[in-house]
Amino acid sequence: MIDYKEIDFRLKMLEKLPSLKSNNSIVKALENSGFTRRDFMKWAAAMTAFLALPASFTPMVARAAELADRLPVIWLHMAECTGCSESLLRTDAPTIDSLIFDYISLEYHETVMAAAGWQAEENLENAIIKHKNKYILMVEGGIPSGDTEYFLTIGPKGKSGFEIAKEASENALAIFAIGTCSSFGGIQAARPNPSNAKALSKVTNKTVINIPGCPPSEKNIVGNVLHYLLFGELPSLDVYNRPKWAYGLRIHDLCERRGHFDAGEFVHSFGDEGAKNGYCLYRVGCKGPYTFNNCSRERFNQHTSWPIQAGHGCIGCSEPDFWDTMGPFEEPMASRKFDTVFGLGADSISDKIGIGVLTLTGVAIAAHAIISSTQKDKE
Secondary structure, eight states, rough: OOHHHHHHHHHHHHHHHHHTTOOOOHHHHHTTOOOOOOHHHHHHHHHHTTOOOOGGGHHHHHHHHTGGGEEEEEEEESSSHHHHHHHHHHSSSOHHHHHHHSSEEEEEEETTTTTTHHHHHHHHHHHHTTTTTTOEEESSBEOOOOOGGGGSSETTTTEEHHHHHHHHHHHHHHEEEHHHHHHHHHGGGGGTTTTEEEGGGGSSSSSEEESSSOOOHHHHHHHHHHHHHHHSSOOOOOSSSOHHHHHBBBHHOTTTHHHHHHHOOBSSSTTHHHHHOOOOOOGOOOOGOOOOOOOOOOOOOTTBOOOHHHHHHOOOOSSTTHHHOOTTSSSSSGOOOOOOOOSSSSSSOOOOOTHHHHHHHHHHHHHHHHHHHHHHHHH
């Protein structure tokens, strides 16, 4: 049961806090970028639906966004390519999501800050002390550990990424792993994992909210901040600690090519007639049936397209160990005994109730794809 009074009380408490960016505000930033109040409220309505909240929440989501500059954020970079930051910050047409994130009180972010060396390290240490137990920690990248912890050594004091992430996690109010590398280790943790890269959740005993994707969409990042502002608690999570509002459905469930899948119409090789007609990409390796994300709704590049729309199958980048378990990326998983988190093969699930349902579903989907394709070929 949603307690509107409690949420209203939380927002009123936030309003009493001083803005951490006294020289500007989110409202002014939006106005300066050409967004009207109407644009903002339309965005708030869309975000409300995105968070699976009732439409009556739209004014509260708008208020939470306007108050986001009261919430200090520390963003750390570990072993990664900075793609998650780039997808949010680098755009020729800034969206409301990216502008709001620009004007959140970003106390530390190595990509966008001017400081370097001793000054940068001092800024991080001061931010942790100043906002102790009051800041949101966002971490991008896998974290080398054990005998190879020193593979990621940062700053003039020579601290390891593991040390920095652990210290920052201990003093954080809420922790978000941004991208698949931070959520599950990513490509850094792919076999043979020479740096012993680990997920952020392996560094701290605190709950870590995973926002996987390579990269995740800006709405999935900003949406979690808004959820925390509204409710003061972490969202409902799946078995991999992903927010269900963003990762509750498979790519396959919402795919624009799903009708072709059901009709047994498949692309058999890139560039064939099926590809020209927008047929299903399962037979050329699409991992949509095994992947949980909202890419088809959110899309990328100013929300214009996404990999399947562009003609290439999903590679499962928001799933644990996708680099090892989902490859080869252009072969269907039904054509081999794929190495999953449950072991070799698709039937090793008897003692994996819960997570194992995913594999059963995948097997059924694979069987359907093969049968329907065969029937279609006969016709």
